[in-house]
Amino acid sequence: MFSWFYYFSSAFNGEEVYLNEELAQSNKAALLDSDKDGLKDWEEVLWETDPMNADTDGDGIPDGQEASHNNTGSPENAETPNFTEAFSQAFANAIGPRILEENGLADISKSDLEGIAGFIPNPEAILGETARISASDLKISDKNDASSVKKYFNELHHLAYESAFAGITEGDITSFIKFLETENSGELEKIDPVINAFGKSIDAIKNLPTPKGYENFALTEANILSRMKRADEIIRNADKDLLAAVAVIKARFAMEEELNAFHQEFKKTLSEKGIIFSPTDKGYKFFD
Template sequence: MPIIGALALFWYFSLQGVLKYERTSDSASSREANLTENFSKTFLDKFGDKIVKGEDLSKISPEEISAASQEIVPFEKIVGVIPIATKDDIAILDENSPEAVKNYFNSLYRVYEKTFLTIEKDDVKILSEAISEDNFSKLAQIDAVISSFDKSFEEVKKIPVPRSWENFAVQELNYLLRSKKFVELIRNVDKDPLAALLALKERLLLMDEVRSFHKKTFGDLLSVGISFSPEEGGYKFFK
């Protein structure tokens, strides 16, 4: 996604957010739920007079910026509480034979094959197209991605987990929950572009983290003599 286009998008919707804020009488809590509107209002409250007077904004002191930043709602508050999966969410097998472990990862791939792999475009691609084409109706396509996270979470929970692989299973579930939350924020880029751009950053970082996690897990499997043939789901999962 071109950074200039993303910034232009942010400032455009920031202005729209300010105008909306000035025209309506939304409660403070509802305004705080929109990071773009909150940022825009804070910026205008603190520096609006300087803009009107045509003052050089580059002369705003670090202290003024720091003071203003304290009034901006933290991104974490916009994200809210993300559900956390625990071992109580999974069924643990009282065995960890190589066959049981392979069955688990083969089953895991079969779930994703029926959910994520049926999607033609992921949320990042859809967002990029919506911005570059200035067609935000395309954002509705992200609903299918969100639905795939829901379906994947419910199906992955049902897969019996071999003993000693519980931590992997729980971590995998939590990656699904966290990813879904960031995708939901990206979906609302037309309503809160600043939150969406921050969510996009977190989404990409999380994707890298998941890849590293899977790479390490594959190494752990090989270290105990567990491998997959190319036609097995486990092989495709770690590919």
């Protein structure tokens, strides 16, 4: 786990990131496990167990084993970076030893906080690079007169949004919030149809012939949707890596704002070419 520290730090630039001297000294206290039960002494405080008794409740199972039996990663996810675990370990090194001191958390210093600040994940680092959709992925139509362009946007909205998202009654963010409120992972399953819908939407953009000269719209639209899909995949995994999901939420909203701003800007481009949509046109919803 400790090896992840350098990778997840926002200061990571290919060189090792070292803890400051004060934190290096405090790490010695973090290593203490007085009763040898697998839980550090400060962790015993959090779990409300006895740091001098390996089996606090006397059930024959060491405290450390009881605390971790529900936290073992599945083999298929063994190589998947877990930001929650990385942050927890950083918290352990920086803050954990202070819990054992006389004034507890009241004596948390600036350097303690600096020790964990760098491990709060950057949303872009979590999202990573999504497969970029390029012009070669599109089908191009030579028909780019005003009538054909208007028809394209009407059809695109129907296929990429109305049809792709048909039947979905609960949004991804709503499902995530319900998960936070109930801790019921079943709420996260409701995000699956949204993720699938994003995939259908992207496919629709690729497959519907784009009027020549309007490739930029199709590519920008598809690539923003691809990033939104990736964000939802991370949010969907909140029951396994909550910190990553929480960090991505803000980026998810920003993507939606980016998409809306792009639509409004492109509306001006279309207007300059005399392409206007009425409220009865399906394409009107792109620019409403």
